[in-house]
Amino acid sequence: MVSFELSEEQTLLRDTCRDFALTVMRKQDRQADESGEIPADIVKQGHELGLTTGYLPEAYGGAGSRLSALDSVIIFEELAYGNLSMALNILAPSLLNIPLMLYGTDDQKKKYFTMNKPDQFQGFTAALTEPSVRFDPEALKTTALDDGDDFVLNGEKAFVAIADSALAALVFAKKGSGEGLAGIDGFIVPSGGFAVKEREKNQGLRALKQFTLSLDGARVQRPDVLKLSGGFANLLARSRTASIALTTGVCRAAYEYALAYAKERNAFGEPIASRQWVAFTLAEMATEIDAIRLMAWKSAWMLDKDMDAYKEASMGKRYAADIAMFITRNATQILGGHGFIREHPVEMWYRDARSFAVSEFMAIL
Amino acid sequence: MIDFELTPIMKMAREFTHTYARDVMRPIARKYDEEEHTEPTEFIQKTHEMFRSMGFSFSTANSSGDGEDKSEHKEKHDRPKMEMNLLGAIAIEEIAWGCPGLTLRIPGPGLGGAAIMAAGTPEQKKRFMKVLNGPKPSYGAMALTEPGFGSDASAVSTTAVQDGDYYILNGTKIFVTGGDMADLYVVWATLGKDLGRSGIKAFVVEKGTPGLKMARLEHKLGIRASDTAEVVLEDCRVHKDNLLGGEKKEEKGFKGAMQTFDATRPMVAAMAIGIARSAYDYVYEDFVVKNGLEINYGRPLHTRGYIETVLEDMEAKIHAARLLTWKAAWMLDHSLPNLKEASMAKAKAGTVVDEVTQKAIELYGPEGYSRRHLLEKWMRDAKVYDVFEGTGQIQRLVVARAILDYTRKELK
Numbered sequence: 153m154v155s156f157e158l159s160e161e162q163t164l165l166r167d168t169c170r171d172f173a174l175t176v177m178r179k180q181d182r183q184a185d186e187s188g189e190i191p192a193d194i195v196k197q198g199h200e201l202g203l204t205t206g207y208l209p210e211a212y213g214g215a216g217s218r219l220s221a222l223d224s225v226i227i228f229e230e231l232a233y234g235n236l237s238m239a240l241n242i243l244a245p246s247l248l249n250i251p252l253m254l255y256g257t258d259d260q261k262k263k264y265f266t267m268n269k270p271d272q273f274q275g276f277t278a279a280l281t282e283p284s285v286r287f288d289p290e291a292l293k294t295t296a297l298d299d300g301d302d303f304v305l306n307g308e309k310a311f312v313a314i315a316d317s318a319l320a321a322l323v324f325a326k327k328g329s330g331e332g333l334a335g336i337d338g339f340i341v342p343s344g345g346f347a348v349k350e351r352e353k354n355q356g357l358r359a360l361k362q363f364t365l366s367l368d369g370a371r372v373q374r375p376d377v378l379k380l381s382g383g384f385a386n387l388l389a390r391s392r393t394a395s396i397a398l399t400t401g402v403c404r405a406a407y408e409y410a411l412a413y414a415k416e417r418n419a420f421g422e423p424i425a426s427r428q429w430v431a432f433t434l435a436e437m438a439t440e441i442d443a444i445r446l447m448a449w450k451s452a453w454m455l456d457k458d459m460d461a462y463k464e465a466s467m468g469k470r471y472a473a474d475i476a477m478f479i480t481r482n483a484t485q486i487l488g489g490h491g492f493i494r495e496h497p498v499e500m501w502y503r504d505a506r507s508f509a510v511s512e513f514m515a516i517l
Numbered sequence: 518m519i520d521f522e523l524t525p526i527m528k529m530a531r532e533f534t535h536t537y538a539r540d541v542m543r544p545i546a547r548k549y550d551e552e553e554h555t556e557p558t559e560f561i562q563k564t565h566e567m568f569r570s571m572g573f574s575f576s577t578a579n580s581s582g583d584g585e586d587k588s589e590h591k592e593k594h595d596r597p598k599m600e601m602n603l604l605g606a607i608a609i610e611e612i613a614w615g616c617p618g619l620t621l622r623i624p625g626p627g628l629g630g631a632a633i634m635a636a637g638t639p640e641q642k643k644r645f646m647k648v649l650n651g652p653k654p655s656y657g658a659m660a661l662t663e664p665g666f667g668s669d670a671s672a673v674s675t676t677a678v679q680d681g682d683y684y685i686l687n688g689t690k691i692f693v694t695g696g697d698m699a700d701l702y703v704v705w706a707t708l709g710k711d712l713g714r715s716g717i718k719a720f721v722v723e724k725g726t727p728g729l730k731m732a733r734l735e736h737k738l739g740i741r742a743s744d745t746a747e748v749v750l751e752d753c754r755v756h757k758d759n760l761l762g763g764e765k766k767e768e769k770g771f772k773g774a775m776q777t778f779d780a781t782r783p784m785v786a787a788m789a790i791g792i793a794r795s796a797y798d799y800v801y802e803d804f805v806v807k808n809g810l811e812i813n814y815g816r817p818l819h820t821r822g823y824i825e826t827v828l829e830d831m832e833a834k835i836h837a838a839r840l841l842t843w844k845a846a847w848m849l850d851h852s853l854p855n856l857k858e859a860s861m862a863k864a865k866a867g868t869v870v871d872e873v874t875q876k877a878i879e880l881y882g883p884e885g886y887s888r889r890h891l892l893e894k895w896m897r898d899a900k901v902y903d904v905f906e907g908t909g910q911i912q913r914l915v916v917a918r919a920i921l922d923y924t925r926k927e928l929k
């Protein structure tokens with residue numbers, strides 16, 4: 153039976169995250185963007201909300217709550233509404249935890265889940281993207297050669313979040329001749345197993361530390377190979393669904409700011425919001441935000457029902473990424489010259505939003 | 518709890534209406550486009566019998582049956598037995614996929630019925646719905662638009678002057694969908710310009726009432742299977758029992774008319790989505806099914822061709838519009854105020870249907886321009902979905918006022 157109503161639990165979850173977004177993340181978003189540093193305290197507080205460890209089994213120190221893609225999209229929207237860099241940092245542990253939940257062996261779960269501490273942020277990360285124009289996940293250049301007991305990894309990875317502090321990275325590579333996405337597996341490489349190269353300098357997401365990595369004959373023992381058995385597409389479906397939700401959050405931030413500004417700002421003796429271009433643009437923004445939120449929900453709902461959401465998620469991500477440009481660009485425009493000035497956050501959201509169309513695997517739900 | 522699972526009844530209705538659209542409507546869609554003003558008599562009869570046997574009318578979902586208002590549930594958490602608006606949106610998307618012009622020709626309460634349901638008293642609903650859902654094909658028309666206005670519904674200039682138990686109506690109404698065949702017309706008239714909006718009332722004028730005259734039929738760009746008429750009222754006497762909402766001032770009047778749109782806009786949006794989908798499906802069939810083009814969702818742009826990305830964009834837009842429409846209909850089913858959402862859905866669907874039908878022709882090349890195919894027809898049909906039931910600009914105005922919390926004066 154179709155319903156667009158959040159459960160009471162989800163409403164509470166949303167409100168908690170929204171409150172955190174507004175009262176904690178937003179307070180330091182500009183400073184974080186300028187300095188390139190996310191205050192450790194924010195990550196810690198975000199972590200303590202239990203969003204990336206709550207679903208871990210009780211046996212491994214988690215709260216044992218259900219892993220729900222729907223709950224996650226609700227959370228992700230709010231965190232991105234706060235700040236995208238901070239959201240991605242806070243959510244980083246899931247980059248390993250969730251693939252392990254879905255595909256890990258008991259030994260792997262035991263080994264890595266217990267590294268998560270409810271009261272202390274312990275970073276994990278994942279490495280998929282490679283530093284090349286025309287990057288294609290189906291044509292990974294990173295290789296994993298079977299060398300008896302171990303696999304030997306060689307290659308370069310790029311845009312790996314918090315690689316400098318992560319306890320381990322889930323490196324995606326092809327070990328055999330498997331076709332396309334189906335041939336991709338995960339290799340858990342502890343810190344030290346990869347060389348952290350220079351920090352990425354991006355147009356946006358400036359507060360989030362991302363790095364290029366090089367894997368120069370890194371050895372991964374068999375027990376640390378995460379056999380996806382064709383599940384990589386499912387992981388992509390989960391990260392792309394997450395991407396739609398994150399997009400919704402950034403869009404909503406920009407939209408709300410522009411809306412409030414438009415009611416305050418006068419030109420020609422009237423608030424600019426009373427001009428149809430401004431008002432209609434805001435109306436279209438509101439409409440598209442509703443639409444992409446529903447796309448995220450639909451895709452997440454499918455994931456929770458164990459349906460194949462790859463198409464839904466991929467199509468939604470692409471659509472939402474376009475919408476993100478439409479919305480953040482126009483939010484900036486509605487602020488006029490002030491939109492161009494870094495005193496206001498809209499230019500930051502405009503830069504942050506550009507990432508959605510070009511990034512893969514920024515978060516996973 | 519968020520859920521996208523359709524009920525078995527919805528799935529059945531979707532399949533059934535789709536089959537009907539494909540097998541009965543598609544084969545005659547071109548004929549009634551070319552032969553404007555020809556009554557599709559057989560289609561009307563057949564469709565009427567079929568829907569009657571199902572006990573459901575598709576023109577306006579919440580005005581089927583005996584006039585009991587199925588969408589009216591005072592208590593917010595009182596779940597309606599049947600989600601008639603959502604069911605209607607799902608079914609009418611399929612029907613419009615068959616042919617949007619013929620869709621508007623399907624007998625039933627129509628826009629007139631929707632207005633009666635929104636603004637009528639319980640007795641009026643019962644009385645008129647009996648006619649509109651009767652054994653013979655019948656139709657309820659809405660006569661609001663006049664030569665002097667369309668969007669600005671407060672500019673009604675057709676007059677209603679009381680004369681004992683009767684009101685005497687005088688004026689000209691244009692663009693009345695089904696105005697050639699209606700059994701009932703909901704005519705909007707003013708009791709006096711000085712009364713402003715509160716003086717605007719809706720009267721049910723029955724077919725055959727002296728002074729009610731169908732003056733002419735329009736020649737249109739699209740939806741040619743549906744006739745659009747000019748209706749003239751000349752000293753047309755209507756009993757006061759036909760004044761929707763009754764004579765009391767505090768009863769729903771103009772506001773009632775506007776509430777009609779909360780129910781009809783999601784339906785119109787759903788029809789627009791049906792048209793967009795017909796064009797999408799048509800090119801998909803040729804490129805993908807027949808010629809093996811692959812749509813590689815989620816693959817990097819540099820590996821993809823133009824046409825497959827355009828197809829994906831079309832599909833995504835349709836999907837977005839549909840989700841908005843379902844939400845708006847669902848809200849109404851659950852008695853949640855949906856003014857903003859209904860306009861969002863209508864605005865989005867009205868834009869998407871134009872974009873998709875235009876693009877489909879482009880993808881098809883010169884052949885797409887030919888009347889051998891229905892693509893060019895769908896593009897023509899599509900245009901009015903961004904016009905009637907409130908233009909795209911009016912929808913944006915409604916949404917903008919809602920989000921800005923602006924009055925009509927603050928945002929014109």
Ligand SMILES: Cc1cc2nc3c(=O)[nH]c(=O)nc-3n(C[C@H](O)[C@H](O)[C@H](O)COP(=O)(O)OP(=O)(O)OC[C@H]3O[C@@H](n4cnc5c(N)ncnc54)[C@H](O)[C@@H]3O)c2cc1C
Nearest residue numbers: 417418419420424427429430485486487488489490492493
């Ligand atoms: C980098 C930079 C350099 C600049 N250099 C100079 C300079 O050298 N000298 C100088 O004098 N100024 C300069 N400016 C200022 C610039 O010209 C103004 O920012 C610009 O004219 C817009 O004015 P505003 O910022 O006050 O926006 P506002 O006038 O407040 O407009 C805000 C928004 O409302 C819209 N809007 C306003 N009125 C209407 C209307 N009637 N209908 C519809 N929409 C409307 C605008 O299009 C805009 O989207 C500079 C600005 C920047 C960012």
Ligand SMILES: Cc1cc2nc3c(=O)[nH]c(=O)nc-3n(C[C@H](O)[C@H](O)[C@H](O)COP(=O)(O)OP(=O)(O)OC[C@H]3O[C@@H](n4cnc5c(N)ncnc54)[C@H](O)[C@@H]3O)c2cc1C
Nearest residue numbers: 659660661662666667668692693694905906907908910929
């Ligand atoms: C095929 C067809 C069937 C129809 N069926 C019916 C029917 O059954 N019953 C009925 O009563 N009517 C019907 N209509 C009329 C329809 O609802 C009107 O045409 C529509 O509401 C627009 O009114 P208008 O044509 O007078 O345009 P106008 O109101 O004159 O608008 C002209 C243009 O100005 C724009 N505009 C107007 N006001 C504003 C504003 N404030 N801000 C920005 N832009 C604005 C409009 O968006 C539009 O682009 C039908 C029309 C057609 C074409």
